[in-house]
Amino acid sequence: MPTIRQLDPHVADLIAAGEVVERPASVVKELMENAIDAGANAVTVEIAHGGMSLIRVTDDGCGIAPDQCQTAFLRHATSKISSEYDLEAIGTLGFRGEALAAIAAVSRVELLTNQGQGLGTALSLEGGQLVEQEEAGCPKGTTMLVRDLFYNTPARLKFMKKDSAEGAAVFAVVQRLALSHPELSVKFIRDGKQELLTPGDGQLKSAIYAVLGRDLALGFVPIKGSGENMEISGFVSLPTCCRGSRSYQHFFVNGRYIKSRVMMAALEEAYRNQKMVGKFPGCVLHLTLRPNSVDVNVHPTKTEVKFQNEQQVFATVYHGVLAALNADKTRPQAVMKSVLPRQDTVTPNQTSFHDVTAPVTPQRATTPPPAAPVSKPQSTPSPFRRVTPLEKVVDASPVVTHKPVAQEKPKPEPVEKIAPVVEVEKPSVSEKAPPVEGKPAPIPVVEEKKAPAPVVEEPVVEETPAPVVEPEPEPTPQPQPEPWVVRGELFHTYIMVEQGDKVVLIDKHAAHERVNFDRLKAQNYQPMVQELLVPITITPGPQERQVLLDGQKVLEGFGFQLEEFGAGSIAVRAVPDYLETGDVEPTLLELAKKLRLTGWADPSAARDEVMHTMACKAAVKGGQRNDPQELERVAQKVMSGEVKYCPHGRPVAIELTRGELEKQFKRA
Ligand code: ADP
Ligand code: MG
Numbered sequence: 001m002p003t004i005r006q007l008d009p010h011v012a013d014l015i016a017a018g019e020v021v022e023r024p025a026s027v028v029k030e031l032m033e034n035a036i037d038a039g040a041n042a043v044t045v046e047i048a049h050g051g052m053s054l055i056r057v058t059d060d061g062c063g064i065a066p067d068q069c070q071t072a073f074l075r076h077a078t079s080k081i082s083s084e085y086d087l088e089a090i091g092t093l094g095f096r097g098e099a100l101a102a103i104a105a106v107s108r109v110e111l112l113t114n115q116g117q118g119l120g121t122a123l124s125l126e127g128g129q130l131v132e133q134e135e136a137g138c139p140k141g142t143t144m145l146v147r148d149l150f151y152n153t154p155a156r157l158k159f160m161k162k163d164s165a166e167g168a169a170v171f172a173v174v175q176r177l178a179l180s181h182p183e184l185s186v187k188f189i190r191d192g193k194q195e196l197l198t199p200g201d202g203q204l205k206s207a208i209y210a211v212l213g214r215d216l217a218l219g220f221v222p223i224k225g226s227g228e229n230m231e232i233s234g235f236v237s238l239p240t241c242c243r244g245s246r247s248y249q250h251f252f253v254n255g256r257y258i259k260s261r262v263m264m265a266a267l268e269e270a271y272r273n274q275k276m277v278g279k280f281p282g283c284v285l286h287l288t289l290r291p292n293s294v295d296v297n298v299h300p301t302k303t304e305v306k307f308q309n310e311q312q313v314f315a316t317v318y319h320g321v322l323a324a325l326n327a328d329k330t331r332p333q334a335v336m337k338s339v340l341p342r343q344d345t346v347t348p349n350q351t352s353f354h355d356v357t358a359p360v361t362p363q364r365a366t367t368p369p370p371a372a373p374v375s376k377p378q379s380t381p382s383p384f385r386r387v388t389p390l391e392k393v394v395d396a397s398p399v400v401t402h403k404p405v406a407q408e409k410p411k412p413e414p415v416e417k418i419a420p421v422v423e424v425e426k427p428s429v430s431e432k433a434p435p436v437e438g439k440p441a442p443i444p445v446v447e448e449k450k451a452p453a454p455v456v457e458e459p460v461v462e463e464t465p466a467p468v469v470e471p472e473p474e475p476t477p478q479p480q481p482e483p484w485v486v487r488g489e490l491f492h493t494y495i496m497v498e499q500g501d502k503v504v505l506i507d508k509h510a511a512h513e514r515v516n517f518d519r520l521k522a523q524n525y526q527p528m529v530q531e532l533l534v535p536i537t538i539t540p541g542p543q544e545r546q547v548l549l550d551g552q553k554v555l556e557g558f559g560f561q562l563e564e565f566g567a568g569s570i571a572v573r574a575v576p577d578y579l580e581t582g583d584v585e586p587t588l589l590e591l592a593k594k595l596r597l598t599g600w601a602d603p604s605a606a607r608d609e610v611m612h613t614m615a616c617k618a619a620v621k622g623g624q625r626n627d628p629q630e631l632e633r634v635a636q637k638v639m640s641g642e643v644k645y646c647p648h649g650r651p652v653a654i655e656l657t658r659g660e661l662e663k664q665f666k667r668a
Helices: 009-020 024-039 066-072 084-089 099-105 154-158 162-182 204-212 214-218 261-270 310-327 387-394 507-519 542-550 554-555 580-597 601-620 628-639 658-664
Strands: 043-046 055-058 106-116 120-126 129-136 139-145 187-189 193-197 221-227 230-237 248-254 256-258 283-289 401-405 444-449 485-488 496-497 502-507 529-538 561-565 570-576 653-657
Touching: 024 043, 024 055, 024 099, 024 139, 024 162, 043 162, 043 570, 066 106, 066 120, 066 485, 066 496, 099 106, 162 187, 162 193, 162 248, 162 256, 162 502, 193 204, 204 214, 204 221, 204 230, 204 283, 221 310, 230 310, 230 653, 256 507, 261 283, 261 310, 261 658, 283 310, 310 542, 485 502, 485 628, 496 628, 502 507, 502 628, 507 601, 507 628, 529 561, 529 580, 542 554, 542 561, 542 570, 554 561, 554 601, 580 601, 653 658
Parallel strands: 043 187, 248 283
Antiparallel strands: 043 055, 055 139, 106 120, 106 139, 120 129, 187 193, 221 230, 230 283, 248 256, 401 444, 401 485, 485 496, 496 502, 502 653, 529 570, 561 570
8 A cells, every 4th residue: 555645735736726727717707706706896807818828807896905915825715704604694706715826826826906005016926836026006906917827737738628618618707797797897808809898887787788789688578576585686588589599598696607407497487388499598587595595615616506495496586587578568570671662571570589679580572562552641540451352351340449448457377387396385476476666567458349259268368467577777667558450461361450650460370379278278277078979080100199098188188088999090089179170180190299209208298288289270370261350359369468479489479660661661
């Protein structure tokens, strides 16, 4: 057995340093956190060669006293905690007193610092050893210069990626810190080029705008909510602005960037059945809770935390996000791209992320222009009267104007909407919704002058409350909804509704699908079952057949009665009555195809799939002629704000403003 020896302190330091300082990004994180802890208002981060050759972090914080400068570089030297009890409630970002020691051990460091009175201090170290310390004139604050990272640890150096990759990691760290500290003005300079400057005005929205860009900022809605002993605030993407990856999800706990499965799951659960499959919401979410109900000391780089009560965190995030999404009343705006003579009209397409409040770029320009332009929209009561093919349909029933009347009281969210992941005792949006300031957003109720056909055959699905989420920075009063009127239908696909100074185009299939889906999803849903005298036999493939038979019980809950029926077939003896007989087979076959791989293993996902399929099949189809009353009913659901996204996250309606049209016609 070789002799056991205590490591030389220098070697021990290098090993310890490896835990804190993995790459340039970790150095920048530690130095920026020190600046924040020092009460800085502005911090500048400068790197060269991805931070490998140079990292400079300058702040205007409190500075370090001349006789403390060397101490700061000792291991476990910190001014932030002094006893084990302080560990229970850490209010600063740093606390281990390891960062400066670790960074200094593996680089050449220069420190320039001044507390704001008299001369400051300049100090330099190499591989953790003091080279010199002297007085120096410099402004209040601290500058840390770190050169030649890992110059004395070649093994570590080998693991570094390309400068561009290291630089990108540094930038990500800087961005997160900028997002978590909107009160701090953050500047980032890479190889002499400024890449970021946040205003430091204390507004999260400003920081988001600077860091994530205009596109993303425009697709965000504010959220503010609270749970037991905790608060959630920030911004989340609208369902139509979700993206292809999770890289736009930023979670912070007590101001610290973290990775959290719980928060991520809660966020995404709130978008269930509202966003497109394979898309992920972006967010900047700040959770604030008592320091002692979260342990930040579980991971060396402190990016993972342990919550004392994960369920409460889940519920707070989930309800906060859901309330924010429900409160949003905006619709994607269609903006015509350019004015070219004889150019085909715009078909506003599926709004991409870009398009939501921003212009919709036409993707197909193959649609023929509508019949004739309107000559005098100002005085004509019905500016769209010349859209001929539809006129007949609409004119069959006199035009009905809908006026919003007194508000309905918000009803609590049905229990079913609660995320299954967590057991929450009394889930109800209204309960968990953020404290209401001001009046609840008006929920327009449509009054019909002409004998209205009831909206679908059964009582209207309870409207989810529109919890008031105070917008940031200033709450804008919800404008009183204006009366609207259905003006016709385009391509037998889009219902055209005129409301005040805009036209709302409703995708009738998508909207109807959502209406159906919500009805199926309502907690009190009881299928009206229609027994068939002659059963429908379907012959799916062997795997599909198995899936359907495995799901017999669940499907029964939705009104389907299935039975094995020799030779690879299935007999359908009863069906939900609102599905047309002709739609039964396609519904079941499509469902079986969708569930072939996953089966019923995740019961709630599978149930959603059943509802999606039924809702889609029972919905009016694009291209199909529909009775005007049917269109009225669909329009009513959309105009009341009850229906916003189809179950796959596509918007059900877009708006085209009169202003936009007038621009095109050169009237404005
Ligand atoms: P920790 O942040 O965990 O306390 P560090 O090694 O990062 O440990 O820093 C050691 C100490 O040096 C800090 O506790 C603080 O007192 C001082 N310090 C470091 N950076 C700064 C700075 N930018 N401004 C003022 N003081 C600083
Ligand atoms: Mg520190």
